[in-house]
Amino acid sequence: MSTTAHAPLLRPLDRAPRVTFARVTRAEGTKLTxxxxxWLIGLLTIALSAAAGAAIAATEMTDPAAALAGGVGTSxxxxxxxxxxxxxxxxxxxxxxxxQEFATGQKRVTYAAVPKRLxxxxxxxIVAAVVALILSVVSSVAAWATSSxxxxxxxxxxxxxxxxxxxxxxxxxxxxxxLTVFSVMIATLLRNSAASIALVLGVLLVLPIAVRVITGxxxxxxxxxxxxxxxxxxxxxxxxxxxxxxxGRDLVVTAAWLLVPMAAAAWATVRxxx
Amino acid sequence: xxxxxxxxxxxxxxEVSHLTKRHGASIAVDDVSFTVAPGTVxxxxxxxxxxxxxxxxxxxxxxxxxxxxxxxxxxxxANSPAPLQEVGALLDAGAxxxxxxxxxxxxxxxxxxxxxxxxxxxxxxxxxxxSVAHRRSGKFSLGMGQRLGIATALLGDPGTLVLDEPVNGxxxxxxxxxxxxxRSLAAEGRAVLLSSHLMSEMAQTADRxxxxxxxxVIADESIADVLARAGGDRVAVKxxxxxxxxxxxxxxxxxxxxxxxxRVEVVGLSPxxxxxxxxxxxxxxxxxxxxxxxxxxxxxxxxxxSVEYRAGSARR
Numbered sequence: 001m002s003t004t005a006h007a008p009l010l011r012p013l014d015r016a017p018r019v020t021f022a023r024v025t026r027a028e029g030t031k032l033t034x035x036x037x038x039w040l041i042g043l044l045t046i047a048l049s050a051a052a053g054a055a056i057a058a059t060e061m062t063d064p065a066a067a068l069a070g071g072v073g074t075s076x077x078x079x080x081x082x083x084x085x086x087x088x089x090x091x092x093x094x095x096x097x098x099x100q101e102f103a104t105g106q107k108r109v110t111y112a113a114v115p116k117r118l119x120x121x122x123x124x125x126i127v128a129a130v131v132a133l134i135l136s137v138v139s140s141v142a143a144w145a146t147s148s149x150x151x152x153x154x155x156x157x158x159x160x161x162x163x164x165x166x167x168x169x170x171x172x173x174x175x176x177x178x179l180t181v182f183s184v185m186i187a188t189l190l191r192n193s194a195a196s197i198a199l200v201l202g203v204l205l206v207l208p209i210a211v212r213v214i215t216g217x218x219x220x221x222x223x224x225x226x227x228x229x230x231x232x233x234x235x236x237x238x239x240x241x242x243x244x245x246x247x248g249r250d251l252v253v254t255a256a257w258l259l260v261p262m263a264a265a266a267w268a269t270v271r272x273x274x
Numbered sequence: 275x276x277x278x279x280x281x282x283x284x285x286x287x288x289e290v291s292h293l294t295k296r297h298g299a300s301i302a303v304d305d306v307s308f309t310v311a312p313g314t315v316x317x318x319x320x321x322x323x324x325x326x327x328x329x330x331x332x333x334x335x336x337x338x339x340x341x342x343x344x345x346x347x348x349x350x351x352a353n354s355p356a357p358l359q360e361v362g363a364l365l366d367a368g369a370x371x372x373x374x375x376x377x378x379x380x381x382x383x384x385x386x387x388x389x390x391x392x393x394x395x396x397x398x399x400x401x402x403x404x405s406v407a408h409r410r411s412g413k414f415s416l417g418m419g420q421r422l423g424i425a426t427a428l429l430g431d432p433g434t435l436v437l438d439e440p441v442n443g444x445x446x447x448x449x450x451x452x453x454x455x456x457r458s459l460a461a462e463g464r465a466v467l468l469s470s471h472l473m474s475e476m477a478q479t480a481d482r483x484x485x486x487x488x489x490x491v492i493a494d495e496s497i498a499d500v501l502a503r504a505g506g507d508r509v510a511v512k513x514x515x516x517x518x519x520x521x522x523x524x525x526x527x528x529x530x531x532x533x534x535x536x537r538v539e540v541v542g543l544s545p546x547x548x549x550x551x552x553x554x555x556x557x558x559x560x561x562x563x564x565x566x567x568x569x570x571x572x573x574x575x576x577x578x579x580s581v582e583y584r585a586g587s588a589r590r
Binding site: 008009010011012013015016017018019020023024026027030031034035036037100101104105106107108109110111112113114115116271273274 | 331334335336337338351352354355356357358359361363365366368369370371372373374375378381382383384385386387388389390393396397400426428430431458459462
């Protein structure tokens with residue numbers, strides 16, 4: 001086994017490889033786009049939002065005169081609920097984005113490449129948030145498009161660039177981004193897709209009902225501690241109907257709902273064996 | 275084992291020092307220390323559950339040790355600016371998203387380091403995956419999955435390779451390919467740590483062996499030394515007078531084991547000495563064959579007490 005002059009197995013690169021946060025983020029983006037199911041979920045979200053917009057517009061159209069009289073408000077009433085579709089699918093997409101790596105063991109490959117680990121969590125969160133933002137806006141526009149087509153039969157015409165419409169779309173997008181970050185953190189902690197989806201949807205759908213039932217009707221103090229409260233206050237915040245005193249409390253509550261899981265997820269990421 | 279190639283400018287080695295890993299009350303890795311030297315292939319052997327995979331995971335920072343350190347070229351793995359250039363690891367070939375194509379899987383790893391697609395295509399070529407590069411990895415056979423895992427390990431052109439059972443599921447051609455690949459990598463000056471259950475392959479691929487049993491190092495020597503442990507050279511003899519031969523050989527220092535009515539195994543004497551003792555006494559010899567210990571025998575001899583999981587029957 002003496003040295004012979006043979007070509008090296010791999011040609012050296014022009015620049016030495018190096019891990020940077022931008023590159024880790026780019027890799028996470030590639031992970032999301034290189035899988036068919038991500039695209040399917042995205043398309044489904046947009047399609048169902050459009051369908052929901054049309055459906056709600058149809059119910060509004062049972063009284064065309066009232067619909068026309070409602071003006072922009074009618075339009076917003078038809079596109080805002082599409083965010084519920086987004087809640088379901090985008091949170092699931094965010095959860096799967098995290099948990100599939102644990103399920104397949106791919107996480108070990110990822111952490112072997114980026115042993116500092118926290119950049120991976122941050123990069124995943126950013127990629128998921130950006131995708132949620134894009135999906136939310138596109139879904140809202142799709143819902144607006146179909147509902148406008150239906151509502152136009154009453155003579156109602158609203159512009160997509162009407163300030164009220166834009167505010168509604170913006171608030172929905174902001175809410176879905178928050179929910180996505182929450183989903184990513186929960187999924188990082190639980191590592192299991194079924195448990196994570198159950199917890200996120202439970203917080204979204206079941207918890208508000210449970211709180212209302214347990215504390216008796218709409219007890220303001222208790223319901224304000226919910227993550228979903230942030231959704232409604234965000235809408236009100238943007239349309240300017242929220243009293244300033246509540247704003248402080250709502251920001252604190254929203255921050256807690258995000259920061260506590262973030263801290264826990266960061267700790268778990270660094271400390272746990274993979 | 276010959277001169278180390280100077281194709282690589284950095285001297286690469288893994289140093290494991292007093293590594294211990296506990297899970298609650300049980301110990302997975304118990305005060306393990308060894309070195310994987312550059313330019314050599316170090317075989318990592320041990321029964322299932324001996325702690326080989328845990329040790330390998332600790333080397334690349336996936337598990338945190340209870341105590342002890344692992345350094346790659348003197349630094350901790352996590353502190354490297356380009357970890358994939360330090361260590362290329364194959365720990366679990368199935369660790370791929372089934373919906374992703376092989377090429378995209380490699381790209382998601384390559385991009386973390388800014389490694390260009392050119393290198394991705396290069397490792398695909400090196401591991402023979404060109405024809406299936408765009409196929410979804412969920413559809414891969416076991417062998418193709420292994421090749422993809424090896425391709426992933428090579429992405430960073432690493433100075434050290436840590437391969438956990440790389441020949442698992444490969445056909446005979448693939449097994450030889452891995453052997454040649456490991457030897458080529460070592461010839462380039464890299465340090466290769468390779469675990470396997472395929473003894474015959476290990477004997478031909480590795481220069482040194484580190485044997486683990488119940489989390490402890492029970493041997494850390496060259497292949498030749500491990501084989502010598504298995505009882506040195508024996509000679510198989512076929513004869514017409516086994517007992518007479520035994521009487522003749524015992525005073526000369528030979529230990530004789532009767533294997534069959536006309537066959538014995540002699541330890542401690544050369545074939546020449548045996549023939550020399552038998553001929554004048556009129557004992558006829560029909561076969562006189564030196565038998566070299568196999569790595570399997572050596573392995574079983576070393577680890578018999580350390581086997582963690584053993585099937586019920588057939589105790590020797």
